[in-house]
Amino acid sequence: MKIIVQEQEFDVGDEISGLAAGDPGVGGIASFVGLVRAENEGGTVAGMTLEHYPAMTRKALEDIVAQAAARWVLRDAVVIHRVGALKPGERIVLVAVASVHRGDAFAACEFIMDYLKTRAPFWKKEQTPAGERWVEARASDEEAARRWR
């Protein structure tokens, strides 16, 4: 289990290869990579800054992964979330989950993303031609998280 908040880029291939390496029972790894879009709500995005609540972030992510581990068979998981300045096309987040069967891997990975989106203390500020703006939370993210109750 690996949970990291960092400014630097990460290597998706390395992270997925490292997950559950040598565990003979792992049958599949589901993952999600979130990217900075160059367009958002119709406007051009030149870049963004990700702020977080350092004392809480790790705890919140650990709690989300623990909830997933209580609901599905997880053999290993990694969550990496970047903070600081990011350019369009750069990776923001990686969630990867190794399990025995793919159903559990997919469900746990999507659950972690949905909860991260609504419960982990990160905030995005976008740079646009019209100036800076804080990204607003999407109602669809709340709905996605509610599905799992």
Place this chain on the structure above:
Amino acid sequence: MKIIVQEQEFDVGDEISGLAAGDPGVGGIASFVGLVRAENEGGTVAGMTLEHYPAMTRKALEDIVAQAAARWVLRDAVVIHRVGALKPGERIVLVAVASVHRGDAFAACEFIMDYLKTRAPFWKKEQTPAGERWVEARASDEEAARRWR
């Protein structure tokens, strides 16, 4: 869109990085990597051989990806499936889907895996201490595919 059937290993990081590279509208990439388990149905697996129906395989995979593209917003997708001799821990399959939002990426990726598992002409033969045996189809895979109807 990239669909490949090959004997060689592939690089997950390269494939995910290459997906939708430069597409400003992509917000996320969901992926699944299937691995050869060293244990199956309680027995030790020393390796497996993957047979396929070459004239049909590509068509079948293209058709599955086209069905996914008709149901969800896909910006790009890659399916790589290996054939031939594979050892425990080696990757068998990669499905990765780039989309605007994560919900579509997750759904399309899982749909492609579920359909691949039940409609693409691949067959696994496992080498075990008790000799070789053809892997039997799992009823749970049929159920998983039926969910999408």
Place this chain on the structure above:
Amino acid sequence: MKVKLLYFAALRERFGTAEETLELPGEQSRVAALIDVLRGRGGPWTEFFATDYPYRVAVNQQLAGLVSPLSDGDEVAIFPPVTGG
């Protein structure tokens, strides 16, 4: 009419062949009629097609059913439920 028959995986081993050409009566036929011919052959074919094993059929590389039509020159594959991924 003639069809090209392919067998894969456990069925290839069971019938001891990967490929054959089969003559069917008439100019059009159906998968069901082909299966009847195979079932009537004796040996491993009769044995196999008397069971309720859920074999799959593809006609010209597309999954097909018992009522699917067959024409001269079609490629018909018979195989076990798939187990890739």
Place this chain on the structure above:
Amino acid sequence: MKVKLLYFAALRERFGTAEETLELPGEQSRVAALIDVLRGRGGPWTEFFATDYPYRVAVNQQLAGLVSPLSDGDEVAIFPPVTGG
């Protein structure tokens, strides 16, 4: 009793501060009482807490609600709905 207050993102900018210490009456309190104190302060606090903006509260780094208890020394963070991932 005293609590440490933290503001993040748009709220940090709106209140012009990231952190402050606040004195609350009594030895125990609740998030609702803290919010009442802030709403009564005037300026951007009164303005903000009069709206129905769906701000979030964490007590000691755990998401909390208006009825959540507060003790001396607690760290209370107030911030906008999160937008990571």
